[in-house]
Amino acid sequence: MSTPKDQPDFVTRANDEATAHGLAHEVIPPDPHGTIGTERFRRSLTWHIARRPGGLVALAIQYGHLRTWVSAGYAARSRDGIHDLLDVETARATIDTVADLNADLKDGIGISGPAARRAITAATTAPQYTGTVITARQARQILANPHLAVYDNPHTLLMCVYKRDKALCHRGLKDTTSLDQCVPACANIARTDQHAAGLQRRATVLDQRAAQVPGPLGERLRSNAGRLRDLADAHYRTRTTLQDGTA
Numbered sequence: 178m179s180t181p182k183d184q185p186d187f188v189t190r191a192n193d194e195a196t197a198h199g200l201a202h203e204v205i206p207p208d209p210h211g212t213i214g215t216e217r218f219r220r221s222l223t224w225h226i227a228r229r230p231g232g233l234v235a236l237a238i239q240y241g242h243l244r245t246w247v248s249a250g251y252a253a254r255s256r257d258g259i260h261d262l263l264d265v266e267t268a269r270a271t272i273d274t275v276a277d278l279n280a281d282l283k284d285g286i287g288i289s290g291p292a293a294r295r296a297i298t299a300a301t302t303a304p305q306y307t308g309t310v311i312t313a314r315q316a317r318q319i320l321a322n323p324h325l326a327v328y329d330n331p332h333t334l335l336m337c338v339y340k341r342d343k344a345l346c347h348r349g350l351k352d353t354t355s356l357d358q359c360v361p362a363c364a365n366i367a368r369t370d371q372h373a374a375g376l377q378r379r380a381t382v383l384d385q386r387a388a389q390v391p392g393p394l395g396e397r398l399r400s401n402a403g404r405l406r407d408l409a410d411a412h413y414r415t416r417t418t419l420q421d422g423t424a
């Protein structure tokens with residue numbers, strides 16, 4: 178893993194490579210804030226972990242592991258170092274998730290699924306946090322708030338509004354979600370119009386692939402496409418919105 182003190186060497190090497198290959202547009206420009214220090218490096222790292230696609234999910238699943246892994250190089254630092262930063266960035270990403278949902282719902286986006294109502298409730302709490310500076314203490318409170326345990330899962334095109342006793346992925350054996358083992362019948366699932374549109378897009382891609390593949394494999398792709406379309410159709414049949422008063 179690269180560290181801040183490697184940064185000048187890395188930039189020089191990357192720029193030499195870009196120049197040697199005639200890729201002037203890929204040269205890393207000078208940093209207007211100067212050479213990156215440990216503090217900014219750690220902040221950037223945690224920001225990206227929390228916000229990469231599925232990053233909040235990754236943090237939720239691997240939180241303990243990541244805290245160990247990321248902080249390994251900073252062993253001398255105590256609880257107020259990288260751990261607090263991870264808390265703050267995870268809490269911020271959590272708030273971003275519910276704030277985005279809140280904005281979408283206000284814009285008329287529809288939501289469906291057994292956990293739709295809980296997702297709406299979580300979304301309504303977002304305004305009290307948005308625009309405020311989150312301290313490490315507040316971050317821990319946010320992360321401990323079960324009503325804010327909302328994870329967007331782009332892989333399965335759904336939102337997990339986590340409630341431990343309803344989770345089918347681990348049947349109450351763990352404290353965190355197992356989004357990589359999500360069960361379609363789970364009562365923690367909510368879907369928005371964006372998820373449904375994503376299901377339809379994915380179904381189209383599968384159908385296109387199926388057209389290129391004869392035999393059982395093609396059939397399987399078509400069947401998967403049909404399953405995704407059924408999920409999208411179920412969403413559009415049952416969706417509610419804030420504006421129609423049924424949400």
Ligand code: SF4
Binds near residue numbers: 337339347354358366
């Ligand atoms: S099975 Fe339920 S609790 Fe588990 S990830 Fe899927 S929606 Fe969340």
